[in-house]
Amino acid sequence: GGNVVLKVDPHLRTLLDFHYKQHFRAQRGRHGEGGKRTGARGADLVIRVPPGTQVYDDETGELLADLVEPGQEVVVARGGRGGRGNAAFATATNQTPRYAEPGTKGEERWIRLELKVIADVGLVGFPNAGKSTLLSRVSAAHPKIADYPFTTLQPNLGLVRVDDTRSFIMADIPGLIEGAHKGKGLGHQFLRHIERTRVLLYLIEATSADVRKDFEILRNELRNYSESLLQKPAVLALTKIDLVPERPVPLPKINGLPVFPISAVTGEGIQELLYALAEELEKLRAAEKAEQGAG
Numbered sequence: 001g002g003n004v005v006l007k008v009d010p011h012l013r014t015l016l017d018f019h020y021k022q023h024f025r026a027q028r029g030r031h032g033e034g035g036k037r038t039g040a041r042g043a044d045l046v047i048r049v050p051p052g053t054q055v056y057d058d059e060t061g062e063l064l065a066d067l068v069e070p071g072q073e074v075v076v077a078r079g080g081r082g083g084r085g086n087a088a089f090a091t092a093t094n095q096t097p098r099y100a101e102p103g104t105k106g107e108e109r110w111i112r113l114e115l116k117v118i119a120d121v122g123l124v125g126f127p128n129a130g131k132s133t134l135l136s137r138v139s140a141a142h143p144k145i146a147d148y149p150f151t152t153l154q155p156n157l158g159l160v161r162v163d164d165t166r167s168f169i170m171a172d173i174p175g176l177i178e179g180a181h182k183g184k185g186l187g188h189q190f191l192r193h194i195e196r197t198r199v200l201l202y203l204i205e206a207t208s209a210d211v212r213k214d215f216e217i218l219r220n221e222l223r224n225y226s227e228s229l230l231q232k233p234a235v236l237a238l239t240k241i242d243l244v245p246e247r248p249v250p251l252p253k254i255n256g257l258p259v260f261p262i263s264a265v266t267g268e269g270i271q272e273l274l275y276a277l278a279e280e281l282e283k284l285r286a287a288e289k290a291e292q293g294a295g
């Protein structure tokens with residue numbers, strides 16, 4: 001029979017489909033036949049999953065695959081061979097044996113799929129943009145990522161309290177190569193991690209000679225990895241605003257995104273930024289609920 005294959009589709013965001021269909025079977029292979037026909041192998045069954053899906057063997061708990069990159073795929077169950085036809089068993093004295101082989105049975109197993117999100121908000125910015133400083137300013141606790149295989153770069157996480165009822169996890173992800181703005185590109189692991197966050201927070205220094213251009217460079221880096229990264233909700237903050245005493249009020253939008261001027265030193269603009277991020281997360285949750293209801 002055919003193989004059962006999982007493949008990353010960057011347009012998918014949730015595993016909700018699997019709440020409704022849980023048992024998949026690739027097309028059956030055929031037994032060998034007379035008339036020199038080998039049994040057909042059966043077509044592969046390709047199941048699409050969102051980026052960030054981890055695949056476990058349900059019985060052993062073994063992590064089989066970490067599917068993050070668009071188009072990445074893994075065979076989770078191998079189909080059996082098609083049976084060989086009678087011609088395969090021909091001998092010098094018997095050119096048309098009456099024997100053909102049965103196809104072998106394919107593998108069968110239960111797997112468990114988990115959509116692994118490492119943080120609600122991921123920071124995206126050039127080195128020195130103020131990412132680490134912001135994270136330490138807005139977060140108290142620093143949860144550890146439990147058991148995170150396939151990576152050497154550990155995101156630095158912070159628990160951010162927005163107000164009495166709301167909080168979220170923010171991730172400062174290392175691996176952004178120095179000189180990324182000179183076209184050296186974002187680190188590959190950075191991109192794999194940023195795929196696992198729900199909302200992007202772009203940080204650009206207010207002292208930059210060209211904020212729009214910096215923003216475009218960052219977005220292009222993400223786009224080169226996967227178009228779907230640009231579809232994530234995003235917020236843009238201008239950092240170190242304390243260094244720029246004069247600025248237009250209100251700031252113009254950039255690419256349709258509202259711009260939040262902040263200073264991690266004086267605290268200016270921070271609370272407004274946190275509210276905006278909390279709001280984006282709430283919108284996402286509402287959309288996911290609606291999808292669940294409609295499914």
Ligand SMILES: Nc1nc2c(ncn2[C@@H]2O[C@H](COP(=O)(O)OP(=O)(O)O)[C@@H](O)[C@H]2O)c(=O)[nH]1
Binds near residue numbers: 243
């Ligand atoms: N004046 C000022 N300096 C800042 C601010 N935020 C960060 N910095 C400084 O900018 C430099 C780079 O900050 P850092 O958080 O390490 O940037 P990262 O590379 O993006 O993590 C450090 O020297 C910080 O002290 C800010 O709001 N105002």
Ligand SMILES: [Mg+2]
Binds near residue numbers: 131133
């Ligand atoms: Mg840093």
